[in-house]
Amino acid sequence: MTARIGVVTFPGTLDDKDSLRAVRVAGAEPVSLWHRDKDLHQVDAVILAGGFSYGDYLRAGAISRFSPVMETVIEQAKAGMPVLGICNGFQILTEAHLLPGAMLRNNHLHFICRDQKLRVENAETAWTSDYSAGQEISVPLKNMDGRYVADERVLDELEAEGRVAFRYLDMNPNGSLRDIAGITNAAGNVVGLMPHPEHAVEPLIGTGRTDGLGFFTSIIKKLVNA
Amino acid sequence: MSLDTVKHAAETPDVAQPWKELGLKEDEYARIREILGRRPTGAELAMYSVMWSEHCSYKSSKVHLKQFGEKVPVNDAMLVGIGENAGVVDVGQGYAVTFKVESHNHPSYIEPYQGAATGVGGIVRDILAMGARPVAVVDPLRFGAADHPDTKRVLPGVVAGIGGYGNCLGLPNIGGEVVFDACYQGNPLVNAGCIGVMKHEDIHLAKASGPGNKVILYGARTGGDGIGGVSVLASETFESTGPAKRPAVQVGDPFQEKLLIECTLEIFKEKLVAGIQDLGGAGLSCATSELASAGSGGMRVELDTVPLRDSSLSPEEILMSESQERMCAIVEPQHVERFLEICEKWDVIATVIGEVTEGSQLEIFWHGEQIVDVPPRSVAHEGPTYHRPFARPSWQDALQADDAGKLARPANGAELREQVLKLVASPNQASKSWITDQYDRFVQGNTVLAMPEDAGMVRIDEKSNLGVAMATDGNGRYAKLDPYTGAQLALAESYRNVAASGAKPLAISDCLNFGSPEDPDVMWQFAEATRGLADGCLELGTPVTGGNVSLYNQTGETAIHPTPVVAVLGVIDDVNRRTPVAFAEEGQLLYLLGDTREEFGGSAWSEVVHGHLGGMPPEVDLGREKLLGEILISASRDGMIDAAHDLSDGGLIQAVTESCLRGGKGARLVVPDGLDAFTFLFSESAGRAVVSVPRSEELRFNDMCGARGLPVARIGVVDGEEIEIQGEFSIPLSELRTAHEATIPALLA
Numbered sequence: 001m002t003a004r005i006g007v008v009t010f011p012g013t014l015d016d017k018d019s020l021r022a023v024r025v026a027g028a029e030p031v032s033l034w035h036r037d038k039d040l041h042q043v044d045a046v047i048l049a050g051g052f053s054y055g056d057y058l059r060a061g062a063i064s065r066f067s068p069v070m071e072t073v074i075e076q077a078k079a080g081m082p083v084l085g086i087c088n089g090f091q092i093l094t095e096a097h098l099l100p101g102a103m104l105r106n107n108h109l110h111f112i113c114r115d116q117k118l119r120v121e122n123a124e125t126a127w128t129s130d131y132s133a134g135q136e137i138s139v140p141l142k143n144m145d146g147r148y149v150a151d152e153r154v155l156d157e158l159e160a161e162g163r164v165a166f167r168y169l170d171m172n173p174n175g176s177l178r179d180i181a182g183i184t185n186a187a188g189n190v191v192g193l194m195p196h197p198e199h200a201v202e203p204l205i206g207t208g209r210t211d212g213l214g215f216f217t218s219i220i221k222k223l224v225n226a
Numbered sequence: 227m228s229l230d231t232v233k234h235a236a237e238t239p240d241v242a243q244p245w246k247e248l249g250l251k252e253d254e255y256a257r258i259r260e261i262l263g264r265r266p267t268g269a270e271l272a273m274y275s276v277m278w279s280e281h282c283s284y285k286s287s288k289v290h291l292k293q294f295g296e297k298v299p300v301n302d303a304m305l306v307g308i309g310e311n312a313g314v315v316d317v318g319q320g321y322a323v324t325f326k327v328e329s330h331n332h333p334s335y336i337e338p339y340q341g342a343a344t345g346v347g348g349i350v351r352d353i354l355a356m357g358a359r360p361v362a363v364v365d366p367l368r369f370g371a372a373d374h375p376d377t378k379r380v381l382p383g384v385v386a387g388i389g390g391y392g393n394c395l396g397l398p399n400i401g402g403e404v405v406f407d408a409c410y411q412g413n414p415l416v417n418a419g420c421i422g423v424m425k426h427e428d429i430h431l432a433k434a435s436g437p438g439n440k441v442i443l444y445g446a447r448t449g450g451d452g453i454g455g456v457s458v459l460a461s462e463t464f465e466s467t468g469p470a471k472r473p474a475v476q477v478g479d480p481f482q483e484k485l486l487i488e489c490t491l492e493i494f495k496e497k498l499v500a501g502i503q504d505l506g507g508a509g510l511s512c513a514t515s516e517l518a519s520a521g522s523g524g525m526r527v528e529l530d531t532v533p534l535r536d537s538s539l540s541p542e543e544i545l546m547s548e549s550q551e552r553m554c555a556i557v558e559p560q561h562v563e564r565f566l567e568i569c570e571k572w573d574v575i576a577t578v579i580g581e582v583t584e585g586s587q588l589e590i591f592w593h594g595e596q597i598v599d600v601p602p603r604s605v606a607h608e609g610p611t612y613h614r615p616f617a618r619p620s621w622q623d624a625l626q627a628d629d630a631g632k633l634a635r636p637a638n639g640a641e642l643r644e645q646v647l648k649l650v651a652s653p654n655q656a657s658k659s660w661i662t663d664q665y666d667r668f669v670q671g672n673t674v675l676a677m678p679e680d681a682g683m684v685r686i687d688e689k690s691n692l693g694v695a696m697a698t699d700g701n702g703r704y705a706k707l708d709p710y711t712g713a714q715l716a717l718a719e720s721y722r723n724v725a726a727s728g729a730k731p732l733a734i735s736d737c738l739n740f741g742s743p744e745d746p747d748v749m750w751q752f753a754e755a756t757r758g759l760a761d762g763c764l765e766l767g768t769p770v771t772g773g774n775v776s777l778y779n780q781t782g783e784t785a786i787h788p789t790p791v792v793a794v795l796g797v798i799d800d801v802n803r804r805t806p807v808a809f810a811e812e813g814q815l816l817y818l819l820g821d822t823r824e825e826f827g828g829s830a831w832s833e834v835v836h837g838h839l840g841g842m843p844p845e846v847d848l849g850r851e852k853l854l855g856e857i858l859i860s861a862s863r864d865g866m867i868d869a870a871h872d873l874s875d876g877g878l879i880q881a882v883t884e885s886c887l888r889g890g891k892g893a894r895l896v897v898p899d900g901l902d903a904f905t906f907l908f909s910e911s912a913g914r915a916v917v918s919v920p921r922s923e924e925l926r927f928n929d930m931c932g933a934r935g936l937p938v939a940r941i942g943v944v945d946g947e948e949i950e951i952q953g954e955f956s957i958p959l960s961e962l963r964t965a966h967e968a969t970i971p972a973l974l975a
Binding site for chain 2: 011012014015017018021022051052054055056057108110111112113114140142144196198199202204205206207
């Protein structure tokens, strides 16, 4: 079978086409999902792509979280469907309380776009099984509101349960607590991160590396072997 | 105040009108009365005042700009020429590309964030209005001295505005420039360029034909921002004592623009429009008069149907408002329903505000009463033309006689070393990544090259790997010394940058930034620069597809350096063959292509070491530029070079430093026979590039250059962790990196 992976377009989503392309490059069938449509069109997994949904007005992800499509995404994610939130998608997942914590404005107050080194801390989630724990990868990072925060209790819990999925290496680009770049829920089906693996799936484009492809091959293997 | 209707205007010929406050000259006002055979209504006066402004009518510049239409090189690539929103060129495989550079200088000084943001928004809508999907943006920027306190106000605001708007639109920012010079103090240059891609059959033109077709205004509501932006801001010199001009600056909403882009592309896909125009400078006045003028002429608009943000706006203000994120489409009646449906899908407000009529007049009504009745051509295309006096400035000869060749040169290797470090750390030569890292260069997933590469490059077809490249260049110091040569040097450098990336240069767009046209010195600079550019384009075979003129960039009596900025667009059949600047492979051979002469007039070295500007700029040989370009493209296509970097400001040492730092590898260089180390490192002779050649390709590469008559010299090898100039000095890469990368954050962060 071919895995069907949906990518949601909200008003202001920017990296939806990139995510659809990454899904295709990895070998699955990309499916475009629309924010007003509750129907997920029989996809096996969902990606919430990067961008500035609703202009990031009010708070990044705060409005999108209430869109019709999210009602179904939240319900299905709780039932175990794999969901990946990239950048703005990560912000939406925290606003939807599918993942704990929140994102604040970068500590230096500037938008930052760079090639960012990460360490994969948890290689057992639905989206990271093709990496090995401790593996170092480099993918583009680009955001305004990327500083991950949560209270100490939540941070300790995340660490203790191995739910810190990615950590920034070499430099912390936004002041995220404990260098956290991405986290997973306890079940490992919902993963969110600020950097953009979908921009690192072709050798020639972007940073010239394919370190991000593993996210998409991980989920395809999981879905096809399921 | 009662409504000033057409009828009322005819009955009250002697009412005093505020033509002067609106920026019109006395003879211009008289001409409007002559055209209409009566005094204009308030609404008509508002329209003429914005459309006849310098910014919209090019009244001072057009007698010179017409050369771009007269000296047109033979070039099959041109599909749509000057005159439309943006020119269109054929890039093969059924694709067409449209591109343009525009200025948003004056608003960006008044309100840096919004000025720069709406500059990006405006150029993107221009490209969209041609039927193209915008695929990338570039931003050539110029500011006052890097250490001037006001630069710290203007630059961060401009950069944040470009980032804040562009990043939110989802367009990769792939190139541009950042230049500092005291001459731009008080008159920063914020130019913005955009590239769009479409299929040949999808080209849309801004015209309203077909009586009965509906005029639909869609996008943001109209507010009170930007009223008179083109006439008040862009067409006059700043005075320190005048009233605050901030209300004349527009305020942008990039989220709305993103929706407008997606909505418009979906509308194009279903072929629902007969004509389309974006609303930028001069707002509805411009869109309605230009659409009507380019079509059959007649149009009727019910102005009171325009959705407003502020219900107290008068009809004059609605006509003049430059509220952003608005477009105007001409739609056949049977397509209106579907058009509105698509707008609703994207939460974009769309309103039928009028229709194309049989007649030849543009008629505008306000609650049933007629307030405008004008021949649209007289507003849009028949504005005044000035033959401004111009004369070679009295100081020009003395400036050119002040030869940079007589400046004290470094006496030994130690002094050379010191000056190299000073050069690469100077604000103009230092790394600009603190700035460009605030722009998203990855979005859309097609970016092949972005700054600090020589040219930005994006893939436009995922299957065939067809790509386009663009570089923008300008050097106000060269142009000040000799505007004709300076304009050609800007063209040559931009052309060379595109060729160095492996793409074939096809056509250009220009943004001509000058001082006041009322000053004969400035007008001479303008006349010389346009003549230089037109002659240069003819010789290089790259037509001017369009562009923009920004005048009045001066404070009091002091004008900026004449600053023609040239954007060259190129095409590459397979982006896999692109050439980066990085020296990444140890052992590869470094070759210098072209002739190096003792040319230091206007150079970065003369500025950084001596604070000097004088003499003549480097010589231009466009035949040589063309040959160099062909060699760079062939070598890239046939895999003979792995890296290339053009030589321009800062000379060879600047280029080698950038390429070494980018690749993380050092270089050992030998001064070639016939040159001294100083000239070798710092000369800014044009028509040159440095390339990195794999040893296996050396013979083939040399043979090709020899056969085609391009002088080349083997100058060294990629090696080690330092840059060594044999027998002179060496500098560790780490020391160069610190010098090159610390300057801008230290000044601005």
